[in-house]
Amino acid sequence: DADVTQTPRNRITKTGKRIMLECSQTKGHDRMYWYRQDPGLGLQLIYYSFDVKDINKGEISDGYSVSRQAQAKFSLSLESAIPNQTALYFCATSDEDYNEQFFGPGTRLTVL
Amino acid sequence: AQKVTQAQTEISVVEKEDVTLDCVYETRDTTYYLFWYKQPPSGELVFLIRRNSFDEQNEISGRYSWNFQKSTSSFNFTITASQVVDSAVYFCALNTAGGSYIPTFGRGTSLIVHP
Numbered sequence: 001d002a003d004v005t006q007t008p009r010n011r012i013t014k015t016g017k018r019i020m021l022e023c024s025q026t027k028g029h030d031r032m033y034w035y036r037q038d039p040g041l042g043l044q045l046i047y048y049s050f051d052v053k054d055i056n057k058g059e060i061s062d063g064y065s066v067s068r069q070a071q072a073k074f075s076l077s078l079e080s081a082i083p084n085q086t087a088l089y090f091c092a093t094s095d096e097d098y099n100e101q102f103f104g105p106g107t108r109l110t111v112l
Numbered sequence: 113a114q115k116v117t118q119a120q121t122e123i124s125v126v127e128k129e130d131v132t133l134d135c136v137y138e139t140r141d142t143t144y145y146l147f148w149y150k151q152p153p154s155g156e157l158v159f160l161i162r163r164n165s166f167d168e169q170n171e172i173s174g175r176y177s178w179n180f181q182k183s184t185s186s187f188n189f190t191i192t193a194s195q196v197v198d199s200a201v202y203f204c205a206l207n208t209a210g211g212s213y214i215p216t217f218g219r220g221t222s223l224i225v226h227p
Contacts, residue, residue, distance in 0.1 A: 042219035
């Protein structure tokens with residue numbers, strides 16, 4: 001089984017709808033991240049969490065919110081989706097300060 | 113502030129050619145770590161290598177090699193005898209205490225290897 005899973009893998013929604021993307025991990029890592037990827041722009045950090053009680057905004061948090069329900073679960077919500085939030089979304093985990101990240105398979109979100 | 117620049121947006125080569133992907137970084141920290149990740153067409157991001165700022169030895173893993181040069185703030189990635197399966201987007205990343213241990217990614221280089 002994959003260490004970092006994301007659900008759903010693909011989602012098409014309409015402008016104004018609320019949507020939640022979920023991430024679960026079995027790696028036992030404290031640190032979790034949400035990124036979005038747009039062609040040519042690389043990975044942009046939306047939110048990150050270094051432990052269950054720690055939530056921090058990334059560089060592009062406007063229009064998004066997160067919930068860290070447990071060490072293993074980190075959810076990303078779009079309260080009112082808009083078309084320019086169409087992107088590929090990745091969840092990632094890491095354990096210590098300088099260690100590598102482990103990424104989920106991504107969620108492809110389309111907002112019509 | 114920390115920054116990673118991957119100036120090559122896209123590189124196209126023919127199979128068996130050698131190819132080098134450039135990565136230039138900026139940081140004021142003396143301790144930092146550099147990373148390379150691969151994103152094949154299937155979409156997942158896969159960790160390739162981590163390097164700390166105190167170890168300038170080049171690394172070789174099969175057809176992959178990495179050249180870390182602090183003098184030029186570069187951490188370049190070379191694929192020898194490229195194969196079609198090497199086609200992917202490759203990301204370089206930097207992690208520093210000054211950046212709150214949040215990795216900064218470059219924008220990626222898309223490598224296309226033609227048969």
